[in-house]
Amino acid sequence: MILSPTLQMHLLVFLLALTGVFGQLLSLNTTSLVAWRTGIAALVMALWLLIRRTAPLRTSPAEAKKMLGIGVLIGAHWLFFYGSLKVSNISICLTGFASISLFTAFTEPWLNGTKVVKSEVMLGILVAIGLALIAGFETQYLLGLTLAIIGAFLASILPVLNRRLVLSGTAPETILLWEMPGACLAALLVHPLLAPYATLFHWQPMDFLWMFFLAIVCTVFAHAFHTHLLKKVTAYTCNLLMNFEPIHGIILGALLFHDYDSLRPAFYAGAAIIILSNFLHLRLNKATSERITSA
Secondary structure, X not given: OOOOHHHHHHHHHHHHHHHHHHHHHOOOOHXXXXXXXXXXXXXXXXXXXXXXXXXXXXXXXHHHHHHHHHHHHHHHHHHHHHHHXXXXXXXXXXXXXXXXXXXXXXXXXXXXXXXXXXXXXXXXXXXXXXXXXXXXXXXXXXXXXXXXXXXXXXXXXXHHHHHHHHHOOOOHXXXXXXXXXXXXXXXHHHHHHHOOHHHHHOOOOOHHHHHHHHHHHHHHHHHHHHHHHOOOOOHHHHHHHOOHHHHHXXXXXXXXXXXXXXXXXXXXXXXXXXXXXXXXXXXXXXXXXXXXXXX
């Protein structure tokens, strides 16, 4: 049975929610984590394409510069994401990341030269309200929440840029191959501002296992699959469904790290609002499609 693109997105979102868990388990600092994750992902994808030949390794200089630039943005996004995780917890980090749909309601029309859709803005505001309820106005985690929201803003731009590459005919595997070095470079450039380069090699025994899952399963597989799905769904729909990631991640964090304080009544209220916004969005899309079909 072939799963619908929406259901495939939900499965992907659950997989991406694990990145917060692995980031919490890894002892590496933020820049080391991002540098190794992206460096290993680039190497694995290069080896895969050399063996399987499912997509070209080479591309034009103009396309290469474009993908490397997007990779730098990806690296910045992950630096803010894992920076938030390291100074707060999974709950605050992932709820801050849920603001992505609010930003995408503006960034996608801005980048594509289209009009802002009022319904998408309203749904984004709903998500922001849910975000505020889940965060519970935890002032001690204000830095972590701020870093997560900045990361969400950067993440709202990425699907729009990647979708352009996909629709222009660039293979998702090639996109990942060229973007990961850019992300790795961003982490390596920032690293000396936070710690000596020697800390890149301060690994604990279990870090090798967690990095394997983070770099290969949650990066190479998940992001290549994500780029494939951008052929079938808009960047806004993709990012709105991504708002289930905090729900999955917070529940996993509570189960694995016993972070039960994060699951206050406000969490359930905020989660309900986020879920409602997703169902409303799907309903609005269906109604729009029916109007276009009948016209």
